[in-house]
Amino acid sequence: MAPRTLFDKIWDSHVVETLPDKTAILYIDRHLVHEVTSPQAFEGLRMSGRRLRHPDATIAVVDHNVPTSDRTQPIEEAESRNQIETLERNVKEFGVPYFPLLSARQGIVHVVGPEQGISLPGMTIVCGDSHTSTHGAMGALAFGIGTSEVEHVMATQTILQKPAKNMKVVVEGQVGPGVTAKDIMLAIIGHIGTAGGTGHVIEFAGSAIRELDMAGRMTICNMSIEAGARAGLVAPDETTFEYVRGRPFAPKGEAFDEAVAYWKTLAADEGAHYDRVVELRAEDITPVLTWGTSPETVIPVTGTVPDPASEADPGKRAQMQRMLDYMGLEAGQKIAGTPVDVVFIGSCTNSRIEDLRAAAAIAAGRKVAEGVRAMIVPGSGIVKAQAEEEGLDKVFLEAGFEWREAGCSMCLGMNPDRLTPGQRCASTSNRNFEGRQGPGGRTHLLSPAMAAAAAVTGCLTDVRELI
Amino acid sequence: MDKFTVLSAVAAPLPEENIDTDKIIPARFLKTTKRTGLGVHAFDSMRYRADGSENPDFVLNQEPYRKAEILITYDNLGCGSSREHAPWALLDFGIRCVIAPSFADIFHNNCFKNGILPIVLPHDVCTQLMEDARMGGNARLTIDLPRQVVVRPDGTEVPFNVDPLRKKLLLEGLDDIGQTLQHEKEITTFEERRAQAQPWIPRIVLD
Numbered sequence: 001m002a003p004r005t006l007f008d009k010i011w012d013s014h015v016v017e018t019l020p021d022k023t024a025i026l027y028i029d030r031h032l033v034h035e036v037t038s039p040q041a042f043e044g045l046r047m048s049g050r051r052l053r054h055p056d057a058t059i060a061v062v063d064h065n066v067p068t069s070d071r072t073q074p075i076e077e078a079e080s081r082n083q084i085e086t087l088e089r090n091v092k093e094f095g096v097p098y099f100p101l102l103s104a105r106q107g108i109v110h111v112v113g114p115e116q117g118i119s120l121p122g123m124t125i126v127c128g129d130s131h132t133s134t135h136g137a138m139g140a141l142a143f144g145i146g147t148s149e150v151e152h153v154m155a156t157q158t159i160l161q162k163p164a165k166n167m168k169v170v171v172e173g174q175v176g177p178g179v180t181a182k183d184i185m186l187a188i189i190g191h192i193g194t195a196g197g198t199g200h201v202i203e204f205a206g207s208a209i210r211e212l213d214m215a216g217r218m219t220i221c222n223m224s225i226e227a228g229a230r231a232g233l234v235a236p237d238e239t240t241f242e243y244v245r246g247r248p249f250a251p252k253g254e255a256f257d258e259a260v261a262y263w264k265t266l267a268a269d270e271g272a273h274y275d276r277v278v279e280l281r282a283e284d285i286t287p288v289l290t291w292g293t294s295p296e297t298v299i300p301v302t303g304t305v306p307d308p309a310s311e312a313d314p315g316k317r318a319q320m321q322r323m324l325d326y327m328g329l330e331a332g333q334k335i336a337g338t339p340v341d342v343v344f345i346g347s348c349t350n351s352r353i354e355d356l357r358a359a360a361a362i363a364a365g366r367k368v369a370e371g372v373r374a375m376i377v378p379g380s381g382i383v384k385a386q387a388e389e390e391g392l393d394k395v396f397l398e399a400g401f402e403w404r405e406a407g408c409s410m411c412l413g414m415n416p417d418r419l420t421p422g423q424r425c426a427s428t429s430n431r432n433f434e435g436r437q438g439p440g441g442r443t444h445l446l447s448p449a450m451a452a453a454a455a456v457t458g459c460l461t462d463v464r465e466l467i
Numbered sequence: 468m469d470k471f472t473v474l475s476a477v478a479a480p481l482p483e484e485n486i487d488t489d490k491i492i493p494a495r496f497l498k499t500t501k502r503t504g505l506g507v508h509a510f511d512s513m514r515y516r517a518d519g520s521e522n523p524d525f526v527l528n529q530e531p532y533r534k535a536e537i538l539i540t541y542d543n544l545g546c547g548s549s550r551e552h553a554p555w556a557l558l559d560f561g562i563r564c565v566i567a568p569s570f571a572d573i574f575h576n577n578c579f580k581n582g583i584l585p586i587v588l589p590h591d592v593c594t595q596l597m598e599d600a601r602m603g604g605n606a607r608l609t610i611d612l613p614r615q616v617v618v619r620p621d622g623t624e625v626p627f628n629v630d631p632l633r634k635k636l637l638l639e640g641l642d643d644i645g646q647t648l649q650h651e652k653e654i655t656t657f658e659e660r661r662a663q664a665q666p667w668i669p670r671i672v673l674d
Contacts, residue, residue, distance in 0.1 A: 194546055319484065
C-alpha cells in the first residue's frame with residue numbers, strides 16, 4: 001500500500017462504501033448535538049418516522065443560547081428558552097445522552113467532548129457547528145456539518161462525502177515569550193488566508209506544534225475553519241494519550257492499552273503525499289491580533305494598521321477601506337494603545353483551564369482599567385470548578401473581572417452577552433466578522449494573555465511588556 | 468425539497484469577497500426551531516439601517532432585485548459558521564441559485580441539501596454576469612441544470628460543472644437520507660466488523 005497520511009488512514013478506516021461517483025458513505029463515531037442546529041433535524045426524523053440509529057454514539061449539550069449569569073432563574077429570552085426546552089424534549093424522545101444546563105458537565109460542546117473522553121484519537125466526529133474542527137487536536141477527523149447532515153447522521157450514523165485533499169502546515173522551532181498557540185494559529189491564517197485551506201484537511205506538524213499541550217492543539221485545530229479547511233489534525237502522541245487516560249468516557253484498563261496500540265499506528269507514513277505544504281518558523285511569530293473584520297487581517301501587536309492605498313486590486317482596496325471604517329481605525333495608526341471597551345476571555349477557542357491560567361498570570365495583582373468591562377467565561381462547569389480549586393476565580397474577581405458560567409457567550413452573542421454598536425472588544429474567540437459579537441461591535445482576536453493585558457491597561461497592549 | 472431544473476430569473480449582483488454566513492444571517496436570528504421564515508432577516512446588517520428601515524443602497528432593496536432568484540458574488544462565498552440557516556434564509560428570500568468564483572465547503576454542501584444550486588465560475592465570468600444583471604428587469608439569466616449552462620441575456624451560453632450525484636438529487640428533488648438507507652445492510656456489516664476489530668470503542672451511556 002502507498003504511504004498514507006493521518007487523514008488518509010482515518011478516512012480509509014471509516015469508508016462503509018464508495019459510490020460510483022467516488023462519494024463515500026463515511027461512518028461517524030461521535031455525533032455532538034447542541035440546541036441551535038438540531039431542532040429541524042429532530043423534526044425531520046419525526047416527520048419521516050425514522051429512528052436515531054445510535055443514541056450511544058451521540059451526546060447533547062446546551063451552550064450557544066444559555067445565559068452565563070445566575071442559572072437558578074428561568075431563562076429570560078423566550079426564544080432561547082424555547083430552543084433549550086425543544087432540545088430537552090428531543091433528547092428524551094430519542095434517548096440521547098444529555099448534559100443539562102445545571103449539570104457540572106455542561107459546557108461548550110467542543111470543550112466538553114475532549115474533557116469527557118468522548119472525543120478520541122482515530123475517530124470521526126461531527127457536530128452541527130463549524131468549530132468541530134477543534135477535536136482534530138485529539139488526532140480525530142472532526143468537522144462541522146449543516147442541519148440536513150445532522151439529520152442524516154442521526155438516521156444513518158454516516159455522512160456522504162468526497163475525500164479532502166491533504167495539506168500540511170509545519171511550524172518548526174521555539175516560540176518566544178508571550179507567544180501562544182493562538183498567536184501561532186492567527187499567524188498561519190494571516191499567511192494562508194481565509195480560503196487557504198478550502199477543500200483540504202490540514203495536518204499541523206513540526207516541533208512548535210508537538211510541544212503544545214492539548215489545549216494549545218485544540219486552539220490551533222479549532223481555527224482551521226477560519227483558514228477555510230474542512231478539518232485540522234494533530235497526530236496523536238504521548239501528550240494525547242496522557243490527556244485521554246482516565247477521562248470519564250475513555251477506554252479503561254486493558255481496553256485503553258489496546259486503544260493506544262491502535263492510535264500509535266495512525267501517524268503519517270514516511271513519504272506520505274501532501275497536496276500542499278506550508279512552513280513557518282516559530283521564531284518569526286510574535287504576539288499578534290486582527291485589525292479588520294476577517295480572521296486573516298493579522299498584524300503583530302507592534303505593527304500598524306495597513307493602508308488600503310497600498311492594495312492594487314480596486315475591489316480589495318474598497319473592502320479594506322470598509323473594514324477600517326467599520327472598525328473605527330485609521331490607516332497607518334499603531335495598533336497598540338487603541339482603547340478597548342470590553343474584554344472577552346472564553347469561547348471554544350480559548351476557555352480551557354490552561355487559557356484561564358495564562359490570563360490569570362497577567363491579571364494577578366493588577367486591576368481592570370477604569371471603564372473596561374472584562375469577562376471570563378469558562379468553557380465548561382468542570383473548567384470552572386478546576387479554576388476555583390486553583391483560586392483563579394479570586395485572582396480575576398480581585399482584579400475586577402466578571403466570573404461567569406460556562407457557554408458560548410459573547411463569541412457569537414446569541415445569549416444576552418453582546419457588544420453594543422461601536423464597542424471595541426479584545427476577544428479570545430475565533431471570528432471578527434461584522435456584527436459577530438453584537439450589531440456594530442468591533443472585535444480584535446487575540447490570545448488569552450493578550451486579552452488580559454488589554455483588560456488591565458485599557459488598550460491593545462503587547463503582553464511582553466507585562467511579563 | 469423542491470426540484471431544480473431550469474430557472475429563468477432576475478439575478479442580483481453583490482460584488483464582494485468572503486461574504487460569511489454571519490452576514491447572510493446573524494446569530495441572533497438562529498433561535499428558530501423551523502426552517503422557514505428567515506428570508507426577512509437575510510443580509511440583515513446590509514439590508515436594514517440601525518432604525519430598522521430599509522437601506523436603499525443595498526441591492527436586494529432595489530427593483531428588480533427584490534425578486535432576485537439568483538445571487539452573484541466574488542470569492543469564498545459562505546465562509547465561517549456552518550449554520551444551515553444561511554441557505555434557509557436565502558431560500559426563504561427566494562434565491563435558488565448562487566454563482567461565485569469559489570465557495571466555502573460547508574456552505575456549498577448546505578446549498579445542495581436545500582435545493583439551491585451553487586455554481587462555480589471564474590472571477591471574470593462572474594464580473595460579466597454581474598454586468599448582465601445590472602441591465603435591469605428584462606435581463607434575466609437562465610440556469611439550465613440538465614444542460615449545465617447559464618444562458619446570458621444576449622443568448623450566449625456559459626457552461627458549468629456540477630457533481631453528477633448532486634445534479635441527480637437536485638433534478639429529482641430527492642432527500643439523500645433515503646438514498647443512504649438503501650445501503651443499511653452495508654452499514655450494519657461495517658458496524659459488526661468494527662465491533663470485532665476495535666472492541667474498545669466506548670458507548671456513551673449516562674448513569
